[in-house]
Amino acid sequence: MTFGKLYLIPVPLSDHAAAASFTEFSRQTINEISEYIVENEKTARKFLKQAGLQRPQSELIIHDYGKHRRGEVPASSYLKAAKEGRDLGLMSEAGCPGIADPGAEVVAEAHRLGIEVVPLVGPNSILLALMASGFNGQSFAFHGYLPIDKGPRSARVRELERESAQRNQTQIFIETPFRNNSVLEELLKTLDSRTELCVAVDLTGPTEQVVSQSVGQWRSGQGKSFKEDLHKRPAIFLLHAHKQPKR
Amino acid sequence: MTFGKLYLIPVPLSDHAAAASFTEFSRQTINEISEYIVENEKTARKFLKQAGLQRPQSELIIHDYGKHRRGEVPASSYLKAAKEGRDLGLMSEAGCPGIADPGAEVVAEAHRLGIEVVPLVGPNSILLALMASGFNGQSFAFHGYLPIDKGPRSARVRELERESAQRNQTQIFIETPFRNNSVLEELLKTLDSRTELCVAVDLTGPTEQVVSQSVGQWRSGQGKSFKEDLHKRPAIFLLHAHKQPKR
Numbered sequence: 001m002t003f004g005k006l007y008l009i010p011v012p013l014s015d016h017a018a019a020a021s022f023t024e025f026s027r028q029t030i031n032e033i034s035e036y037i038v039e040n041e042k043t044a045r046k047f048l049k050q051a052g053l054q055r056p057q058s059e060l061i062i063h064d065y066g067k068h069r070r071g072e073v074p075a076s077s078y079l080k081a082a083k084e085g086r087d088l089g090l091m092s093e094a095g096c097p098g099i100a101d102p103g104a105e106v107v108a109e110a111h112r113l114g115i116e117v118v119p120l121v122g123p124n125s126i127l128l129a130l131m132a133s134g135f136n137g138q139s140f141a142f143h144g145y146l147p148i149d150k151g152p153r154s155a156r157v158r159e160l161e162r163e164s165a166q167r168n169q170t171q172i173f174i175e176t177p178f179r180n181n182s183v184l185e186e187l188l189k190t191l192d193s194r195t196e197l198c199v200a201v202d203l204t205g206p207t208e209q210v211v212s213q214s215v216g217q218w219r220s221g222q223g224k225s226f227k228e229d230l231h232k233r234p235a236i237f238l239l240h241a242h243k244q245p246k247r
Numbered sequence: 248m249t250f251g252k253l254y255l256i257p258v259p260l261s262d263h264a265a266a267a268s269f270t271e272f273s274r275q276t277i278n279e280i281s282e283y284i285v286e287n288e289k290t291a292r293k294f295l296k297q298a299g300l301q302r303p304q305s306e307l308i309i310h311d312y313g314k315h316r317r318g319e320v321p322a323s324s325y326l327k328a329a330k331e332g333r334d335l336g337l338m339s340e341a342g343c344p345g346i347a348d349p350g351a352e353v354v355a356e357a358h359r360l361g362i363e364v365v366p367l368v369g370p371n372s373i374l375l376a377l378m379a380s381g382f383n384g385q386s387f388a389f390h391g392y393l394p395i396d397k398g399p400r401s402a403r404v405r406e407l408e409r410e411s412a413q414r415n416q417t418q419i420f421i422e423t424p425f426r427n428n429s430v431l432e433e434l435l436k437t438l439d440s441r442t443e444l445c446v447a448v449d450l451t452g453p454t455e456q457v458v459s460q461s462v463g464q465w466r467s468g469q470g471k472s473f474k475e476d477l478h479k480r481p482a483i484f485l486l487h488a489h490k491q492p493k494r
Contacts, residue, residue: 008379020272020273021270021368023267023269024269114471119375119376120267121369127371127374129366131255131366134352134364141388141416210364224361
């Protein structure tokens with residue numbers, strides 16, 4: 001018997017973004033799969049509907065490996081269907097499974113079991129922000145979240161700036177949306193005025209905005225600014241520092 | 248007068264991948280734009296056709312900023328249309344403009360000129376490979392090409408392995424396709440047997456394959472192997488090392 005495949009299915013980053021997020025092939029694949037491994041059953045069902053799922057949702061088998069379940073059930077148990085010849089879909093709550101989101105442990109287990117893994121094209125906020133920043137895309141690093149406490153956070157920002165200059169590397173990080181304003185404040189206080197800073201919010205959504213300019217321009221108030229407050233909006237932060245910033 | 252926007256349009260990574268690459272919104276956007284900035288006019292016209300361009304190609308204005316032209320013409324001259332109120336599209340030869348591909352300098356200039364930049368969802372081999380590897384997607388770095396000479400190349404591979412272990416960071420790099428086999432050989436010779444190594448080839452194409460396993464498994468010949476020779480096929484290499492590899 002041939003094993004089923006594990007399809008990695010990116011989902012929209014914002015509401016009203018289905019047309020900008022799904023490809024013809026991802027919509028088709030969704031209509032051929034009846035069993036899913038998802039980070040959150042409720043949002044997963046919403047995404048499947050947005051993607052144009054034709055079969056009744058009651059016919060689907062959905063394994064929820066969300067926050068409260070992870071670790072309790074081994075990843076291999078979710079993959080049983082693939083070992084029995086049926087295809088499976090993996091979805092997270094936004095963007096690509098396993099990238100700044102859970103899911104990688106399920107993919108790793110699929111490889112261990114010899115199950116073929118098929119990544120589908122779709123939205124990812126890190127990549128969209130990098131493309132839109134105009135910063136170096138030949139060398140970049142994504143670091144997840146900054147430390148929460150002020151001291152370590154400032155130190156980390158300075159470290160990322162130093163490394164960006166030394167390596168000519170774009171540094172990318174995220175923050176829980178209710179801390180956006182305090183992180184932006186921290187960045188503008190800590191970074192060299194010549195360092196380039198990009199903030200991309202609500203990517204693919206109707207209120208999407210990408211502001212990319214030097215820290216000096218951010219500070220002066222003469223550069224671009226956000227049309228609406230950043231607070232609680234999904235944001236990606238990117239910086240690119242020039243060699244040997246003067247301090 | 249309102250400025251036009253600069254749309255960043257990802258293009259397919261392989262032949263016969265249009266349905267897996269374009270979203271409804273990207274196809275629609277392509278049909279609303281009549282002026283493009285592209286890395287290669289010939290392939291750009293092919294992609295526009297694959298995306299379902301409805302207007303005659305003879306009506307398009309295409310600015311080619313390929314290898315031989317870059318540097319000769321300032322990026323700002325390509326962006327004139329946007330300053331005059333018309334939308335523009337930016338495309339590279341594969342995947343996302345500006346990511347492991349030229350284009351970032353055009354985006355940076357758009358920001359300087361106050362032109363709104365809109366990144367569209369589409370294929371990117373780095374992101375697809377990372378998602379499919381099962382490696383850490385909370386922290387990762389893309390480094391472009393390895394050094395060509397043997398000595399520096401081995402040293403770089405060891406450095407990436409060390410950094411991956413220290414930072415719990417997935418390390419990603421590419422190679423010109425005719426060097427794939429020699430790079431894989433180098434990796435299997437140099438890396439610790441417990442380090443995880445993923446090679447993803449022909450992503451989104453009919454011969455796509457993703458092999459992700461420990462270096463020990465790669466070496467033993469008992470793990471997965473490629474159905475066809477790697478030579479000259481577009482490939483992404485990823486590694487993830489465990490803390491304190493024994494040497």
